[in-house]
Amino acid sequence: MTIQNELDIDIRNLLGQAWSVKAEDLSAMAGLMEKAGRSLTKLRESGKGPDGSDVLFPRLPYILDEDVLITEEEKESLLHADELAKSADILISIGIGGSYLGNQMLFDVFCGPYWNMMDREERNGFPKVFFAGQNMDPHGLLQLVEEVERESRHAGRKCRVLLLVISKSGTTIEPSSALKALRTLLIPFADISLLAITDREKGSLRRYANENHLPCFTVPDGIGGRFSELSQVGLVFARLIGVDIKDLLSGAxxxxxxxRSEKAEENPALFLASLKYAASRKYGIAAEIIMPYGDTLRSFGWWYAQLLGESLGKKYDMAGHVIHYGRIPVAAVGTTDMHSLTQEHQQGAKNKLVQFISVKESRSRLSVPCEESGETGDVPMDFMLESARKANEQALAAEGRMSCAIKIRKITPFHLGALMYFFFLTIAYEGALADINAFDQPGVEDYKKILHQDIRDYIVRNK
Structure with missing residues (x-):
C-alpha cells in the first residue's frame, strides 16, 4: 500500500503468511471493518467520540484554514512566533506526556544532538533549546540551571530565557514544579519571559497569564495530549525552532x-488497523515494538509508545465489559537495538509484532570501506542501514514473527506530519474495531489521585 508515493506501508509479514493474519480472518471481520469505517466518518462529521465527548483531531490538518481549533488572533501570533524565539538566547520547553514527547521528537529530527553547540548564525538566529518538566528528578533540573548560569557568565550578561510552559490544567506536578523552580533559580543570571500554552478559559496557568498580560496560546478542546503535536502544542514549538508548520500540516x-474511505481496501490506515486488531485478538500479539531505523527518528518511538499505550490500553469496552485490550508499546531503534533487544524479538515469546520505520532518501551520504568474504569496496552507510532493517525483517519472518514496515520518502516536515497523522488514524480505527474509547485515559488519573494525596499528606506532616 502507498499514499501518493510519499508513504509506503509493507504488510507482507502481517498478512497471508502461514504464521500471520489470513485473508479469511479479514473476510470474517468484514462487517466489523465496515462499522469501524463508518464510525470514523461519523466522528469526522460530528466531532464527537464514542462517549459523546469532543474529539476533533481530524480537523488538525486544516487548523490554519479554519477557526475551529484556533482563533485568527492566535494564527497571527503563531505565524510570528519565530520572532519571539530569535529575541531569546535560550528556549526551555516545559511539559510532560504529549506536551513533551512530540516537541522532543521535532527537536531531534530537525535540530539534532549538536544544535546547542552551534553558534547563533549556524542556528539561523534561533536560540539554544532545552527541555524541563518531563520528570520529577531534581538532578536534571539543577544541571539545567547550572548550564544557564554558565551561558550567562560566558556572555558577560544575563541570558534572555524564554520559558515555554505547556499544561492544559496548569497543575500537572512535573511541569508546574519545574516552572516554579526555574523562575526562582534563574533570577540571578537570567532575564525571563514566559509563553504559555494552556486551557482556553480555566486553569491556574491561564489565570496567571491573564493577570500578568503574558502571551498565551490555547490547547484546543477536543484534542487529547497524545494527539496534540499538530495543534498549538507542537506548532508553536515548531515555529520557535524554525520548522515549517505549513509543510507539517500539508503532510497530515x-x-x-x-x-477517508469506509472500505478497508481503499483506506491504508483502516486496513493496517484491521490487521493489527486481528493479530491481537486471534493470534495473541500482546506487544508492539516500534523500531525506526536511524538516530534521527529515535524519539519518534517514544512519541508513538504514548499514542499506542494511552489510546488502546483499556480495561473496558464501550458496553462496560472488562476486556483488557491493548498491546505493550516498546520503543526501540535500529540498528542500535539489533545488538540488544533483537535476541528477544527473534527467539522470545511469539507475542509481539515489530513496526519498522525507515526512510527512502537519506539526508546524508557517507561511504566506508568494507570487506565481506574476501570482497572489498566502499559501501554507503545508508545502504547498510536499510540492509540491516531488511535482514532483521527477514530473520523475524524466518522464525514466524509478525512485522510490518512503513517507509517515508525522506525526512521533511511534510513527511513527519504525514507519518504522525497516519498513526493517529490507525489508532482511531483500531479503537473503533475493539469497541473501546481510544481518546480517554482513565487509568492515568488513578495514580495521580494517589500521588496528590501523598504530597498533601507530606505537607500536613511537615507544617
Missing part, C-alpha cells in the same frame, strides 16, 4: 484525504 492533510 495528504494522509487524511487518502484515508
Amino acid at each position: 492533510r495528504m494522509v487524511e484525504e487518502a484515508c
